[in-house]
Amino acid sequence: MLNSNIKIAIANRGEIACRIHRAIKKAGGMSVLLHSTPDENSKAFRECDETQNIGDGPSLESYLNIQ
Numbered sequence: 384m385l386n387s388n389i390k391i392a393i394a395n396r397g398e399i400a401c402r403i404h405r406a407i408k409k410a411g412g413m414s415v416l417l418h419s420t421p422d423e424n425s426k427a428f429r430e431c432d433e434t435q436n437i438g439d440g441p442s443l444e445s446y447l448n449i450q
Contacts, residue, residue, distance in 0.1 A: 385412035392417055393431065400427035408432075 389412045393403050396418075404414040404427060416422075416431035419440040428434055438444060 385410045387411050387413075389413065390415050390433070392435070393427070396422060396425065396427065398426075400425075401430055404431050 385407070391407050391412055392415045393400050393407075394417045395403060400416060404416070407414045413432040415433040415435055416427055417435050417437050418425070418428055419438045419442055420436060421440045421442075422428055438448075
C-alpha cells in the first residue's frame with residue numbers, strides 16, 4: 384500500500400496510462416499524467432488525479448523530444 388500523499392507521474396499514453404493509473408489508485412496513491420496538448424481529449428487525461436502539460440505537440444516536439 385502506498386502513502387496517500389505519494390504522487391506518481393505517468394509518462395505514457397492510451398490504455399497503458401489508464402492501467403497504470405488504476406494500479407496507482409488501487410495501491411492508494413495519486414497519479415499525475417504527463418501529456419501534450421493533443422492528449423487532452425484522452426481517457427487517461429479524464430481519469431488521472433492531476434495532469435501536467437509538457438508541450439503543445441506533436442509528440443515528436445514534446446515528450447518524445449529527448450532534449
